[in-house]
Amino acid sequence: MQCYDSVLDVVGHTPLIRLNRMSNGFPGIVLAKVEGMNPGHSAKDRIAKYIIAKAEKEGKILPGGTIIEASSGNTGFSMAMVAAVKGYNCILCIPDKISKEKIQLMESLGADVRICPSKVPYEDPLSHYSVCARLNQEIKNSLFVNQYFNEDNLEAHYYTTGPEIWKQTDGKITHFICAMGTGGTISGTAKYLKEQNPEVKIIGVDAYGSILQKYHEDHVEDSTECYSYLLEAVGKKFIPGATEFDLIDKIVKATDRESALLARRLAKKQGLLTGYSSGAVLVGFKKIQPLLPKDAVVVLLLADHGSRYLSKIYNNAWMQHVGFFRSADRKSGISKVVYLREQLRKVIDFYS
Ligand SMILES: Cc1ncc(COP(=O)(O)O)c(C=O)c1O
Structure with missing residues (x-):
């Protein structure tokens, strides 16, 4: 029979799809790595599957244990999916600006979702990060995944996303554009791609109101860069340990508005319903396009599916x-x- 043991067996191996109608006359090749086609509808399936499997091997979580994670929604959903398949409890602490569809999705998979204020610094006891750390202390046999500071986040993309893109482009990729949150996706993928060809250029996309771009340029954590914004899952108000800034050649910023409009345009022009951060990645492409050689092969990582944003950008x-x-x-x-x-x-x- 042609079948899989569980939904986890179909994580990854997402398609590369040509963006013929979004390239604004650019003569090179523009390809989208469509991560919304994972079973949990985002690139975070990769890290949830990888991190929990590794934690089990290392004895960091035992049967009947509890997975705890701070998430802007997608990691939470993927963790809940892995927990459901493997029989773990799952507690997810998420910031209050997250769309209601994402919360419902996590609860549908049986997760216990705790909403935390998004306007407090991450070291505040009420932040989604601090609440996770406290629960991890209180609950026996629990694992705080901590994707912001977990090397395995990066490793998951090093072993899966990077090799897939390299193979799918026959090693011809010249530029990789990716939105940055924890930085795991861009860093792990960049590490693999640069090991194959150090000339591959890595472009990160940050939000206005986040400190990542400034940190990349000046190596200072400038809190005056921080203010609230609408883009979900892109940018940070602290420096995540899962980001390898040295692997990133350039970081560009995307506005809330243009990201929303470009995600909508992608849906209407190419039939690809993707998330808010995918619009930000399209903004990133638009910004660097004038600098690209004519024969560039550009891969845009579109991190999740648009169905999670029906109450917002759609x-x-x-x-x-x-x-x-x-x-x-x-x-x-x-x-x-x-x-x-x-x-x-x-x-x-x-x-x-
Ligand atoms: C939709 C979406 N885009 C981009 C990102 C950023 O990815 P990373 O955390 O690997 O930097 C995330 C992370 O949660 C996400 O959910």
Whole structure:
């Protein structure tokens, strides 16, 4: 019979799909690594499967144990999936800005979801990170996955995403563009790709309001860079230990608005329903496109599926409310602020 033992056996081996209609006349090859086609609909399936299997081998979690994780949604869903298959309990602490679909999805797989404030620093006792650390102390036979500071996060992509992309492009990849959160995806994939060909250029995509780009440039943790933003799962207010900044050649920033609009355009032009961070990656491509050689082979990692954002970027009322449709800019005070902030960012971008 042609069948798999469990859903975990179909994690990874996602397709590379040509983005013919999103490349703005660019003559090179633009390919999307569509991670939303994983069974848990995101690249995080890879780390959940890998990290828990390794923890079991090392005796860090025993049967009947509890997986604990701080997540912006996708890692949580993937951890809940692994926990369901393997019979573990799963507690997920997530920031309150996360879309309601993501919360429902995690709960559907039996996870115990704890919502934590997103506007507090990560060292605050109420942050989703601190709550996980406390629960890990309190619950016997529990494993705090801690993807932000876990080397195995990076390793999962080193052993899977990197080799897949290398093989799928016949070793012809010249540029890899990827959104950065924990940094595990970009770092693990970059490590493998650069070992095959040190000339492959790695471009990270960060959010405005996050400190990653500034840290990459100046090696200082500048908290004045931090403010709240709408993009989910992209950027950080602290430096995650799972990021290898030396492997990254350039980091560009994406605005909340343009990321949302490009994700929507991708859906309508290519029939690919992807998440908010995928729009940010398309912004990253647009920004570096003028610098690319004509024969570049560019791979864009699109981290998750768009079904998780139906109440946000794929919802016209939400787009209107946050001022992402220009007609709204003149109608409400909130929208005007968002509009002016976008204009200011464009000016800053131009001169930086
Ligand atoms: C949709 C999405 N995009 C991008 C990222 C960033 O990936 P990483 O944490 O590996 O840097 C994440 C991480 O949660 C994500 O869920």
